[in-house]
Amino acid sequence: MLYCSNPSCFNPFNSDSHKFCISCGMQTLTPxxxxxxxxxxxxxxxxxxxxxxxxxxxKMDEPCVIK
Ligand SMILES: [Zn+2]
Incomplete structure (x- = not known):
């Protein structure tokens, strides 16, 4: 799984095979x-x-929730 680095991207989740975000087109995907x-x-x-x-x-892998 790769994540779009655009903070306002509405769907930052992309599969490993993508070279850019399928939602916003951002070319910076991070693990x-x-x-x-x-x-x-x-x-x-x-x-x-x-x-x-x-x-x-x-934070040492502390559980959290992202909104
Ligand atoms: Zn995006």
């Missing part, structure tokens, strides 16, 4: 979400946000 979070799974979607369960690699 960690925003160079920090390792996303475990998609939790849900509501209103204007999506939530993901993740691990914060800056």
């Amino acid at each position: 960690l979400f925003r160079n920090r979070f390792r996303v475990i799974r998609f939790l849900g979607e509501g209103g204007f946000s999506r939530t993901y369960e993740a691990r914060d690699t800056d």
Whole structure:
């Protein structure tokens, strides 16, 4: 899994085979979400946000939720 580094990308998840983001076309894909979070799974979607369960690699892989 690769993540789009565009902070406003509505769907930053891309498979390893992609060279650019399928959602916004950004060419910077990284193995960690925003160079920090390792996303475990998609939790849900509501209103204007999506939530993901993740691990914060800056804090010894502390569990966190990304909105
Ligand atoms: Zn994107």
